[in-house]
Amino acid sequence: MATSERRKGDRVTFERGFAAHMMGIDGTWRRDCVMEDVSETGAKLTVDGSVEGLHLKEFFLLLSSTGLAYRRCELAWVNGDQIGVNFLKQADKKKKAAAKRADAEA
Secondary structure: OOHHHHOOOOOEEEEEEEEEEEEEOOOOOEEEEEEEEEOOOEEEEEEOOOOOOOOOOOEEEEOOOOOOOEEEEEEEEEEOOEEEEEEOOHHHHHHHHHHHHHHHHO
């Protein structure tokens, strides 16, 4: 399946990229990255350094130096030093928690 076919929304591509940071939900790790493109539902990032061993199931993408602008993300794919992320919404988190409870009860 072509990459463009997997995408749910229109993407904005940055000519020089947008400097950002990835940070673990618990704050135990942080990596510099460059946002190559972004849509309403996700982004493509080029990561500075290795992502091996990092908990990428859920993490923050910090978009400002103060950390006040951020998105909660989950890993979608990895290709070398580039990764694709899906943005998580509060409703998504609640649905996943409900599904986990239903599986546990079954």
